[in-house]
Amino acid sequence: MTTPVDDHQDLRDAIRALFADFPDDYFLKIDEARAYPEAFVDALTKAGWLAALIPEEYGGSGLGLAEASVIMEEINRNGGNSGACHGQMYNMGTVLRHGSDEQKARYLPKIASGELRLQSMAVTEPTTGTDTTRIRTTAVKKADRYVVNGQKVWISRVQHSDLMILLARTTPLSEVRKKSEGMSIFIVDLHDAIGKGLWVRPIPNMVNHETNELFFDELEIPEENLIGEEGRGFKYILDGLNAERTLIAAECMGDGYWFIDRARRYAGEREVFGRPIGANQGVQFPIAEAYIELEAANLMRWQACRLFDAGEPCGAQANMAKHLAAKASWEAANVCLQTHGGFGFATEYHVERKFRETRLYQVAPISTNLIYAYVAEHVLGLPKSY
Numbered sequence: 515m516t517t518p519v520d521d522h523q524d525l526r527d528a529i530r531a532l533f534a535d536f537p538d539d540y541f542l543k544i545d546e547a548r549a550y551p552e553a554f555v556d557a558l559t560k561a562g563w564l565a566a567l568i569p570e571e572y573g574g575s576g577l578g579l580a581e582a583s584v585i586m587e588e589i590n591r592n593g594g595n596s597g598a599c600h601g602q603m604y605n606m607g608t609v610l611r612h613g614s615d616e617q618k619a620r621y622l623p624k625i626a627s628g629e630l631r632l633q634s635m636a637v638t639e640p641t642t643g644t645d646t647t648r649i650r651t652t653a654v655k656k657a658d659r660y661v662v663n664g665q666k667v668w669i670s671r672v673q674h675s676d677l678m679i680l681l682a683r684t685t686p687l688s689e690v691r692k693k694s695e696g697m698s699i700f701i702v703d704l705h706d707a708i709g710k711g712l713w714v715r716p717i718p719n720m721v722n723h724e725t726n727e728l729f730f731d732e733l734e735i736p737e738e739n740l741i742g743e744e745g746r747g748f749k750y751i752l753d754g755l756n757a758e759r760t761l762i763a764a765e766c767m768g769d770g771y772w773f774i775d776r777a778r779r780y781a782g783e784r785e786v787f788g789r790p791i792g793a794n795q796g797v798q799f800p801i802a803e804a805y806i807e808l809e810a811a812n813l814m815r816w817q818a819c820r821l822f823d824a825g826e827p828c829g830a831q832a833n834m835a836k837h838l839a840a841k842a843s844w845e846a847a848n849v850c851l852q853t854h855g856g857f858g859f860a861t862e863y864h865v866e867r868k869f870r871e872t873r874l875y876q877v878a879p880i881s882t883n884l885i886y887a888y889v890a891e892h893v894l895g896l897p898k899s900y
């Protein structure tokens with residue numbers, strides 16, 4: 515299967531070559547053990563793939579979002595799950611765009627080399643959910659430190675990260691002009707914080723995804739760990755979302771093509787009633803339909819990449835790409851499972867694992883309804899609904 519609009523074959527071949535050491539069974543064993551794919555993430559890091567978006571002056575490869583998206587797509591397309599490591603690729607964007615020269619020099623080269631992992635970003639809270647401006651975690655300035663109290667939920671990869679971006683309210687909601695003001699972001703050194711004001715409770719969940727509840731009790735953060743200006747943190751987080759959404763769209767594309775490929779292969783091999791099941795229109799048409807949906811979603815993904823890399827506004831395209839790709843990959847997942855019949859449920863076919871993994875993307879990092887709300891309000895000019 516080819517994807518007509520992109521021409522990153524060398525890049526794709528390089529990522530695929532890495533998978534010679536990480537076959538399907540590697541990911542199956544990791545999933546069964548609910549373990550972290552440490553060797554795989556190390557190999558990606560050593561090869562420099564996770565530093566794709568870091569400028570060359572800081573030791574990265576300074577590639578565009580299009581190339582970065584190909585890396586994420588290929589990880590998922592070859593049977594892996596970028597969810598284990600995609601944070602390392604895009605969380606640093608906050609430091610790159612809004613950090614001081616000193617912060618950039620301190621963190622980015624070490625993130626590029628993999629010496630430091632900045633895999634976590636703590637935004638979501640249990641009581642506020644998607645209504646981010648109502649977060650209750652506070653950071654209060656005391657002399658040369660900020661003191662943090664509050665709680666976060668669903669914060670991923672904390673146990674496999676050295677650093678974490680934290681969003682907290684620095685000015686009470688009642689004292690700001692606009693509810694999006696008065697929040698700030700900090701870089702938290704997790705080794706300094708865990709057990710000394712920060713407690714981490716893992717959340718067992720449907721996929722093998724390391725994610726946690728965080729409890730802050732008088733956690734002290736040095737003032738130099740504030741990123742950018744105090745009070746502008748929400749805007750800084752929003753600035754990073756277009757890249758994140760486009761990369762997630764690419765991951766969904768990778769999953770989607772993986773499902774189509776497995777469905778196609780199985781439909782050609784499995785014989786029932788004396789012929790391959792794929793000879794039946796009832797089996798082949800849903801596979802063809804899912805493929806068509808994927809190809810259409812992919813066009814929006816490339817459009818988002820093109821605009822982002824040209825420095826043009828791309829909020830609508832990034833959101834729509836993420837939505838279309840997540841929907842298409844889920845449809846492909848269903849078709850793949852159905853094509854495999856009972857064997858789709860057997861772990862050794864890997865379909866059920868990928869099926870669980872790709873379902874996440876209609877909920878996180880943003881749920882489908884909130885994308886509809888974005889398009890309704892910002893593209894179609896309808897009244898804000900929340």
Ligand SMILES: Cc1cc2nc3c(=O)[nH]c(=O)nc-3n(C[C@H](O)[C@H](O)[C@H](O)COP(=O)(O)OP(=O)(O)OC[C@H]3O[C@@H](n4cnc5c(N)ncnc54)[C@H](O)[C@@H]3O)c2cc1C
Nearest residue numbers: 635636637638643644668669670725878879880881883900
């Ligand atoms: C595995 C996993 C990993 C995650 N990792 C991270 C992470 O690393 N960092 C982080 O900060 N967060 C993370 N999240 C959180 C994720 O971003 C949120 O779960 C997601 O944004 C949805 O928020 P919520 O769960 O609070 O749902 P809620 O906001 O409680 O919403 C529940 C449902 O109601 C719908 N809904 C809510 N309000 C409206 C409305 N006004 N109109 C229409 N529908 C509405 C939503 O679309 C959703 O379907 C992760 C979540 C998961 C499951």
